[in-house]
Amino acid sequence: MKVRIAAPEAPPIPAARPPSGAAQSAGQTVTPWLMVVLAVILFSGGLFGYDQGVISGALHGIKATFSLSALLVEVVTSWVTLGALFGALAGGELADRIGRKSTVLIAGAMFTGGALVQALAPDTVILVAGRLIVGGGVGVAAVAAPLYAAELAPTTLRGRFVSAYQLAITAGIFLAYLVDGWLSQGDAWRWMLGASAVPGLLLFAVALLAPESPRWLMKVGWRSEAAAQLQKIRPGVDFKPRLDAVAASLRREAGRASWAEVFHKEWRRPLLIGVGLAVFQQVTGINAIIYYADQIFASAGFTSQSSQTMVTTWAVGGVNMLATLIAIAFIDRLGRRKLLLAGLLGMGLSLCVVGIAFRFISTVPAGVAAAGPSGAGIVTLLALVAFIICFAFSMGPVVWTVINEIFPGHIRGRAVAVATAANWGSAFLVSQGFLSLIGVIGNSFTFWLFALFCGAGWVWIYRAVPETKGRSLEQIQDLWNGRGL
Ligand code: BGC
Secondary structure, X not given: OOOOOOOOOOOOOOOOOOOOOOEEEOOEEEXXXXXXXXXHHHHHHHHHHHHHHOHHHHHHHHHHHHOOOHHHHHHHHHHHHHHHHHHHHHHHHHHHHOOHXXXXXXXXXXXHHHHHHHHHOOOHHHHHHHHHHHXXXXXXXXXXXXXXXXXXXXXXXXXXXXXXXXXXXXXXHHHHHHHHHHOOOOOHHHHHHHOOHHHHHHHHHHHHHOOOOHHHHHHOOOHHHHHHHHHHHOOOOOHHHHHHHXXXXXXXXXXXXXXXXXXXXXXXXXXXXXXXXXXXXHHOOHHHHHHHHHHHHHHOOOOOHHHHHHHHHHHHHHHHHHHHHHHHHHOOOOOHHHHHHHHHHHHHHHHHHHHHHHHHHOOOOHHHHOOOOOHHHXXXXXXXXXXXXXXXXXXXXXXXXXXXXXXXXXXXXXXXXXXXXXXXXXXHHHHHHHHHHHHHHHHHHHHHHHHHHHHHHHHHHHHHOOOOOOOOHHHHHOOOOOOOO
């Protein structure tokens, strides 16, 4: 298969000379050190997905052990998201101050500690504390890992590297669904929640080994250390012009990394793009489906628990993971915009179909629905599968990729944190509000509302989000000051 390495408007930075035995991909060398970087991304994303997906299956056992009130059930479920929101903000500050690698180390420690606290919790208060710690780890990792990936990946593989993070999230969610299915009785919830201590520890271990980001080292003024890391990651590459380009771009930025600088009007455009993409990723409904898939399928006529678990695991979890591979294959070839626009179109159309199908489902008498999914129920299932596929090759991976490549180096950590916190804030609102919204306006209008957001997102992306494929991080910054247009 022929692969175009760079967009015509942005000449590629010279590729590494391939040392013998190294894997080749898209004209760039993937060295063993880049594999370590990849491992950091995969563990971080996997833990993000697992900790997000596992709670649905664990809740039943937790309720039985601690006799939780309805309010506490909500707290146990949603405080991971709250922890993630604060973790993301702290993660940005940490990533800029102590470096990308050390921040990932902290995330690994939080994943491990939080998992153990949850697994051993003697009462609800400690359990909730464990949920918050894990949530904090999810937030910190959600900022640090893709940022790290974007800064260390070769330009022409950057989209793939950050998409590998999304692939790991989806694998984590899928695995959580499977584990929930296997361990469904009694105190097994302790194993479900505690299991993530192992990958948490592994993340810590690979992060210890991993190189620090040369771009961050340059930002804090350690050029010789940056050169050493760059040579290690990309042996054979002439590192001097690369570091000169980073230094020039840091000089142009000239400002100190501060929160005020993040909100400075010079960077308003990338900030709006980052936050806008983060919010549209959530308000188009993905987590309403990820969290409440069982209930949606129950209303669509999949009445037995086993049929709901099966369609949720495979039609949502499995399909989400597999379809992310489409993004990995195409993001650095077709570009970000094409995937985003095609995906949103498909998501919007599928949601319209789900809304129409629910008009028919609601008119089916209860007795008939109990006999199994009706034709409209099957249409709902197929349309949701189409929605998941379209999300998985577009708004899932591409949003994280773009968020992590558009900001100037000196504020990247904090700016990514703002966008990530906006993502978790919107995820929290959608997951909290979804069932109530259905109660007020019904299934059909709720899905049509998500479809409307897809339409609005499509128009906004078409007008506001530039193509970043094939440009180095430094060249992307020129887009905001007119030099690259
Ligand atoms: C989103 C998550 C979502 C996941 C589903 C991620 O990109 O940020 O909120 O649950 O995709 O695959």
